[in-house]
Structure formats: C-alpha cells, structure tokens
Amino acid sequence: MTYYPRRHYDRGTIRPIAEARPGAAVTILGTVASMRSRRTARRYMHLFELKIEDMSGSIAAVWFNQPFLERTFRVGDEVIVTGPVGVFDRLQIQPVEYEILGGDREPIHAAGLVPSYAVPAGFGPKAFRSLVFSAVREHAAEVPEAIPAELRARRKLVGAAEAIGHIHFPDDLRAYEAARRRLAYEEFLLLQTHLALRRRSVREEPVGVPLRIGRTLDFRIRARFPFALTRAQERVIGEIRRDLAADRPMNRLLQGDVGSGKTIVAAYALLAAIGNRAQAALMAPTEILAEQHARTFGRLLERTRVRTALLTGGRAKREREAAGEADLVIGTHALLEGDVKFRKLAVVVVDEQQKFGVLQRAAMRLKGPRLRDAGAVASAALARPHTLVMTATPIPRTLSMTLYGDLDVSILDELPPGRRPVVTLRKREADTVAFVRQKLREGRQAFFVYPLIDDSDKVAAKSATAMSARLRAELPEFRVELLHGRMKPQEKDAIMEEFRSGAIRALVSTVVVEVGIDVPNASVMVIGNAERYGLAQLHQLRGRIGRGPHESYCVVLSDRAGEEAEARLRAFLSTADGFKIAEADMKIRGPGELFGTRQSGMPEFRAADPVSDLQLLAWAREDAFALVERDPALASAPALAEMVGRKYRARESLVAVG
Missing domain, CATH: 3.40.50.300 (P-loop containing nucleotide triphosphate hydrolases)
Structure with a gap:
C-alpha cells in the first residue's frame, strides 16, 4: 500500500454515448450488444469490434491486431471504455483502456483518476492495479496512525486510512492532493523526529572535550x-x-561559497x-x-x-x-x-x-x-x-533541514575583501585558444579541464591527453602540461609545484583540480564538454580562479548539450552565487540525485518533495522538535515512536556524524 503510483491518468467522467463527439476523448459506460472479428481488405489487419449501447444510443468500439479480445468479452457484459472518438462510416471509439464490470467490482481501470505504477516484473498494469486495489480495500483501515491527533488537527490533515485510499484511488484531484499532503507531512515528521532525537542524544552526552579559549x-x-x-x-x-x-561535543556544519x-x-x-x-x-x-x-x-x-x-x-x-x-x-x-x-x-x-x-x-x-x-x-x-x-557545495535550505537537521549550521555569506567576481562566458573553441593566448602573454596562467583522461570510442567527449598535445602545438611559446588522477602522487606533486611557481603556464587536467588548488596567478578556467558536468562541479571548477588581483574568466565549451544540460549551463552562466546555483541544481535534478542518496544519507521520499513541499517540511520540523523537547520518550505518540525506530534503526549507530 506504500507503493504509490507514479501518476494518475484522468479518464474523465462517464458520459452518455449520445454526447460523444468526433475528435473528443470520452469515457462511456454501456452494454455489449454484439461483437465481431474480421480482416481488413487493404492491409489484412485483424479488426475486433464491439457494439456498445446505453440508454442514449450506441457506438462501435474498435481494436486492431488484438485477436485475444474475442475471448475477453461476451454479449451482455457491462463495460467502460475510454478513448478518442472518430467517424468511419459510423461513430466509433478506439479504446486506450477498457474495463468489464460485474458483481460488486468498482471501475478502477477506465474511469476517473486511474493510477499508473512502475509495475514490478511478472505483473501487467491491470493485474497490479487490481492487486493494489484489493490490498487498499481490505487493509487500509489497519494502517497505523503515526501523526498524533493534535498535529493532524493543527495542520488540517486527513487520517491515515483515508490518505492511503486516496493516494491510490482518489475520487477527484482535491482528494488526491489532500492524501499526498498528509503522507508527505508524515514522511517529513518521521525524519524530523529522528533528527530531533539524534540532536538531543548528542547534547545530553557529557563526553566532549571542553576547550578553554581565553x-x-x-x-x-x-x-x-x-x-x-x-x-x-x-x-x-x-x-x-x-x-x-562546552562539555558536549560540537556537531556543526559550516557552509560557505567558494572563496x-x-x-x-x-x-x-x-x-x-x-x-x-x-x-x-x-x-x-x-x-x-x-x-x-x-x-x-x-x-x-x-x-x-x-x-x-x-x-x-x-x-x-x-x-x-x-x-x-x-x-x-x-x-x-x-x-x-x-x-x-x-x-x-x-x-x-x-x-x-x-x-x-x-x-x-x-x-x-x-x-x-x-x-x-x-x-x-x-x-x-x-x-x-x-x-x-x-x-563548499552550498546546500539549499530545504536540504539543509532534510539532511542535516540534527546539526547546528553556520553560514559564511560574505566574501573576503579583494575577491573579484569571475566573468563567466560561453565561447567557441577556436576563439577560446586565442583568448587564452592573450591572457598568457599578459603573464597569467590558465586551467583547461576535460572530462576524460584518454579518448574513448564510447563517449563523445574530448580527452585531457589529446587536448594537451593539441594545446602544446597551438601555444608553442608557453609550457603546457597534463595532470590526471592516474599519475603517481610524486608526478602530480611535481606538476602542481611547477604550476604554482609559474613555470607551467597552462595546466590541462581532468576534474582532479575540482578542489584544493590555490594558484592566485591563474585567471582563466576553460571547461571542455561542460554539458557533462553537474552545476555544483562547474561551480567548484570556477572557484579555482579569481583568487588573485587580476580579472578572471571562466569559459565553458559545449556544442552538444541536451535539454537538461542546457538548463544547467544557463543557470551557471546567470549567477556566481553558490546558493542560487544549488537551488537551481536541485530543481533540475531533484534532491536525491543531487546528493546521492546512498552516500550522503539523503532519505528517500515516496510522497514528499523537499523543494515544492517546503512549508510542510518546516511545519514537520517545528512539530517534531517541539514534541521531542516536551516528550523525549515519545510516550504520548507510541505509533510515531515505533515507526521512527523501524525506519531509522539502521542509522542509529551513526548518531551525530552529520
């Protein structure tokens, strides 16, 4: 029952057949009056046809190349059919979905809001939908109520059983949204209660190492x-x-933009x-x-x-x-x-x-x-x-509350005096080499970053090795060297030392330079195949320059970006503010992919969205921390305590690790 649908298809309200108009998509309910199969003369396709009647008239329902349907329907069956209406000799509907009614079965496949699931192997869409419907009908009332009544009333939330029923089979969009809202709040409340308990555990642990700073x-x-x-x-x-x-250990997150x-x-x-x-x-x-x-x-x-x-x-x-x-x-x-x-x-x-x-x-x-x-x-x-x-990858407020709700958070929101903003440009490769040559002649240094070490037949991207050879030929008056992660540590150290000293004027590398490189004289960063990097990575690379007194430039090269990559590049070119970059990245990719659920501890949400449900998240945080402060043992909310323990028990050994 917690395997929620990915979306709902609106099959619409059931209409009388007489209201079906050519060009419209309709849902009709009627009785099978007759049925026949034949082959078309022109393409010899199998055609199966039902004549469906209701009190207002009749219509033909036509399927192509589905001969098994002859064994599915019988004359006299009560059916619901959804699809577009056309006129071919007579009025007919081409079904995209159908459902045979009978007994006490409710229409769940072809009328109203029909749930669509990521169907597990071994199931068809209808069989799985029917299985979920049976489970919801028979067991929704048994779902434990994790949210205390006081909080449900304060936040105007529906009960657990109603939410489970309507997240799958809502009567209308309003019922669906009320169900999703309640389940999203519940997911946030479980997480925030877990974080509140973790935070309390850390603060009550008198085993820090107090330091005197006079x-x-x-x-x-x-x-x-x-x-x-x-x-x-x-x-x-x-x-x-x-x-x-304090005699309790500090547990603090320090956020700050690059530099x-x-x-x-x-x-x-x-x-x-x-x-x-x-x-x-x-x-x-x-x-x-x-x-x-x-x-x-x-x-x-x-x-x-x-x-x-x-x-x-x-x-x-x-x-x-x-x-x-x-x-x-x-x-x-x-x-x-x-x-x-x-x-x-x-x-x-x-x-x-x-x-x-x-x-x-x-x-x-x-x-x-x-x-x-x-x-x-x-x-x-x-x-x-x-x-x-x-x-140095700024975290949007939503994710800060979600991932690090048990940590104290400090934010450096001011750059030191003298840090000049980096000018970010999108150029053609031919123009870029001439631009870099001019900056090198002015005495500056440059980074060139590419996604691959060596050329690959499988990946359409330039390699650092090939580009270093090409740049040596195009910039013969300057020393150009290659740096990548497969080099021995001594080799990397030697190259970096010569780059810092100014002996190497242009460094061609992979993202091994993403963090930790501080060369104030380097004023140009060229990022090849920029469409292959995430926004946070692009921002980190840009942060390698602009550390000295000289005007600095970040140049992105990209000629084959898809829709999502173009959105990233537009965001990157529009701002140098790391927090705005992080917000844009989360909107484009979503929080789970942005932080890597398994690695970072980012919880998986089924109903909630930390971006669009920020108000629910804030309420859940406020309510959870107040509840734990008032009732640390959660004696007043045993169902909540049990569900928090079950969901987050595996993480309890990681208390206070951020």
Missing part, C-alpha cells in the same frame, strides 16, 4: 592569520567558540585544540586537497613548535602510527586506518564532507580520547571530539 589564546590564534576577518567569519568563529567551551574563507574559520577551531594541549585532525577527500591544506597550515604555523603530520594513502605503518602523536594531523581517508591512534583528539574538521560517506565520518568521531578520570561514567568510555564538517 583572551591570550584568542590573540595568539588571530596573530597567525594573514588578513583581517570578515564579519561573517567573526560571527561563525563566535558560534564555534561557544561550542568548543568565502572557510579554511581560516576551521583553522581557529584546530588551533584552539592545540592551544589546549590536545590534538586536532583535518580530513580531506583527495591527496591534492590534503597537501594544499598542509601547505596552508605550514605557512600559518611557521616558527612555532606545533608538530604537524600529513597522512595520505600508501604511507607505511610506522608513519601512520607516528602521525597519531602529532599536534595537527592532516590527511585523507588514511586517517581512518586502525593503526592511527590519537593521544587526545579534541577537534575534527572534515572538509568537502559531501565526498565522504556517513560511515567514514562516523569512524573519525570514534577516534576521541579514552576517559581515564575515575569520576567518568566508565573508565574505558570514549570522549567525542568536537566535529566541524565543511562544504
């Missing part, structure tokens, strides 16, 4: 920063300071831990980004006694064990290895968190210190480190 430590940290903070950075640091001082200064905010939290003689860890999804962070913190921590370690894949066991003794450990998923053990891990920052799975983020939180205080709840209990998860 004036002296605050001054010492700020003295390391190379520039004044924006008001947005100051506001978010204030929020983080309050979290770090909004998230790294400095994260640095404050990491250095606060080190200033309290604890440890800090920064986890990044790629080696390039981890190495970029290591360089950034190397500059921030020059002439200090802070011990830092970089830990990426392929390091020897001895190095992994030694890393656990450093004050600040920066690394990739290698930080999750079992032999990486920390003395006293107080703060964890997860950068580009959407590129990690829920389980990976959970594993990092379990590396907190063991409580050896005799007064602790249990001598072997694990303290939870404070956790800050960051994303």
Whole structure:
C-alpha cells in the first residue's frame, strides 16, 4: 500500500454515448450488444469490434491486431471504455483502456483518476492495479496512525486510512492532493523526529572535550592569520567558540561559497585544540586537497613548535602510527586506518564532507580520547571530539533541514575583501585558444579541464591527453602540461609545484583540480564538454580562479548539450552565487540525485518533495522538535515512536556524524 503510483491518468467522467463527439476523448459506460472479428481488405489487419449501447444510443468500439479480445468479452457484459472518438462510416471509439464490470467490482481501470505504477516484473498494469486495489480495500483501515491527533488537527490533515485510499484511488484531484499532503507531512515528521532525537542524544552526552579559549589564546590564534576577518567569519568563529567551551561535543556544519574563507574559520577551531594541549585532525577527500591544506597550515604555523603530520594513502605503518602523536594531523581517508591512534583528539574538521560517506565520518568521531578520570561514567568510555564538517557545495535550505537537521549550521555569506567576481562566458573553441593566448602573454596562467583522461570510442567527449598535445602545438611559446588522477602522487606533486611557481603556464587536467588548488596567478578556467558536468562541479571548477588581483574568466565549451544540460549551463552562466546555483541544481535534478542518496544519507521520499513541499517540511520540523523537547520518550505518540525506530534503526549507530 506504500507503493504509490507514479501518476494518475484522468479518464474523465462517464458520459452518455449520445454526447460523444468526433475528435473528443470520452469515457462511456454501456452494454455489449454484439461483437465481431474480421480482416481488413487493404492491409489484412485483424479488426475486433464491439457494439456498445446505453440508454442514449450506441457506438462501435474498435481494436486492431488484438485477436485475444474475442475471448475477453461476451454479449451482455457491462463495460467502460475510454478513448478518442472518430467517424468511419459510423461513430466509433478506439479504446486506450477498457474495463468489464460485474458483481460488486468498482471501475478502477477506465474511469476517473486511474493510477499508473512502475509495475514490478511478472505483473501487467491491470493485474497490479487490481492487486493494489484489493490490498487498499481490505487493509487500509489497519494502517497505523503515526501523526498524533493534535498535529493532524493543527495542520488540517486527513487520517491515515483515508490518505492511503486516496493516494491510490482518489475520487477527484482535491482528494488526491489532500492524501499526498498528509503522507508527505508524515514522511517529513518521521525524519524530523529522528533528527530531533539524534540532536538531543548528542547534547545530553557529557563526553566532549571542553576547550578553554581565553583572551591570550584568542590573540595568539588571530596573530597567525594573514588578513583581517570578515564579519561573517567573526560571527561563525563566535558560534564555534561557544561550542568548543562546552562539555558536549560540537556537531556543526559550516557552509560557505567558494572563496568565502572557510579554511581560516576551521583553522581557529584546530588551533584552539592545540592551544589546549590536545590534538586536532583535518580530513580531506583527495591527496591534492590534503597537501594544499598542509601547505596552508605550514605557512600559518611557521616558527612555532606545533608538530604537524600529513597522512595520505600508501604511507607505511610506522608513519601512520607516528602521525597519531602529532599536534595537527592532516590527511585523507588514511586517517581512518586502525593503526592511527590519537593521544587526545579534541577537534575534527572534515572538509568537502559531501565526498565522504556517513560511515567514514562516523569512524573519525570514534577516534576521541579514552576517559581515564575515575569520576567518568566508565573508565574505558570514549570522549567525542568536537566535529566541524565543511562544504563548499552550498546546500539549499530545504536540504539543509532534510539532511542535516540534527546539526547546528553556520553560514559564511560574505566574501573576503579583494575577491573579484569571475566573468563567466560561453565561447567557441577556436576563439577560446586565442583568448587564452592573450591572457598568457599578459603573464597569467590558465586551467583547461576535460572530462576524460584518454579518448574513448564510447563517449563523445574530448580527452585531457589529446587536448594537451593539441594545446602544446597551438601555444608553442608557453609550457603546457597534463595532470590526471592516474599519475603517481610524486608526478602530480611535481606538476602542481611547477604550476604554482609559474613555470607551467597552462595546466590541462581532468576534474582532479575540482578542489584544493590555490594558484592566485591563474585567471582563466576553460571547461571542455561542460554539458557533462553537474552545476555544483562547474561551480567548484570556477572557484579555482579569481583568487588573485587580476580579472578572471571562466569559459565553458559545449556544442552538444541536451535539454537538461542546457538548463544547467544557463543557470551557471546567470549567477556566481553558490546558493542560487544549488537551488537551481536541485530543481533540475531533484534532491536525491543531487546528493546521492546512498552516500550522503539523503532519505528517500515516496510522497514528499523537499523543494515544492517546503512549508510542510518546516511545519514537520517545528512539530517534531517541539514534541521531542516536551516528550523525549515519545510516550504520548507510541505509533510515531515505533515507526521512527523501524525506519531509522539502521542509522542509529551513526548518531551525530552529520
């Protein structure tokens, strides 16, 4: 019964046969007066014909090449037929759907709003629709009522049984929408109750590592920063300071557009831990980004006694064990290895968190210190480190509430002074090379990004390897090099270092440069086959430039975009605001595909749509959090408690991992 229809076909109101007009689509109810089969003279097609009568007149119903229907109908059957009306010698209807009535059977296939399902293998559409109808008729009254009566009344929602009946077989569109609205609210309420319980569990867990940040430590940290903070950075640091001082672990999401200064905010939290003689860890999804962070913190921590370690894949066991003794450990998923053990891990920052799975983020939180205080709840209990998860892929408010409703959210909504907006253009390839040549002659550097490493017979897209050879020929006075993910780490490091130094003037690569590249002199980003990238990825690539004092340009190349790809490119060209980009991306692709349900933990909704049902989502969040605050055990809502537990039990071990 929770296998909802994908859509409903409006077969219309049953009309008297006398009202059938040529060119119109009608639904009629009548009795089979006669039937016959024959072959047409011209094409020798099988033709099956019924004469259907009602009190107002008669009409012929005609099917082509369906001889089995001779065994389906009998004279005297009461039938409903839907289809277009025409005149061929006489008035006739060509059925798109029919239904034989009899006994106490209700019309469910050919009249009114007819549900259409993604039919499982082994079923035909009619057989499956009949199965659902029987299940709804016999068992809808048994569906548990998850929404407390008080909330149903406040939000003007129909009951569970009525909603199940009308989501499948509504009397009219109003009944269908009332059913869908109720079921959407219920899905949101289950999720938000789960998130409210998670949030309460985290806040009641007295096993954080409280950090003291007095004036002296605050001054010492700020003295390391190379520039004044924006008001947005100051506001978010204030929020983080309050979290770090508590004995409950911080569980905060930091959102900010590309270039909004998230790294400095994260640095404050990491250095606060080190200033309290604890440890800090920064986890990044790629080696390039981890190495970029290591360089950034190397500059921030020059002439200090802070011990830092970089830990990426392929390091020897001895190095992994030694890393656990450093004050600040920066690394990739290698930080999750079992032999990486920390003395006293107080703060964890997860950068580009959407590129990690829920389980990976959970594993990092379990590396907190063991409580050896005799007064602790249990001598072997694990303290939870404070956790800050960051994303440069801005999340629309709808998804922030849906995915991260149990997290405190901070938003950096201001760019540092001096960040110039990037000019985004769509050009032809021939014009682009000349444009880039001019910028290189002015002393700038350029990225060229392509979707493939090598040419492919199966994919109609250019490759970085082929384009690097071509660009070397077209830009002979400049050094052009290739970078891609299949290179050895040492090769990638060497190429990136030469690009940073300016020795390499044009870098041709795959999306390995999507995050973590900071080359202020690079002022041009050329994205080949731009139709093959998602909006968030395009925005990330654009964020690699505009980091210096020079005017910067992002050029998209695309000559074979389909309808959806064109919509993405129009949105990309229209704004550089990451939050507007995210909203557009969600409208184009939908929330599930946008975030990757399995990887991100995005719940699957059957009736709800977080985009169009924002008001329902806000109500469900308000109601769920108020209910949990008032009644943490959900004693007043046992059916809701049972359904939340059943639906989200598998996730309970992932409490507070974002």
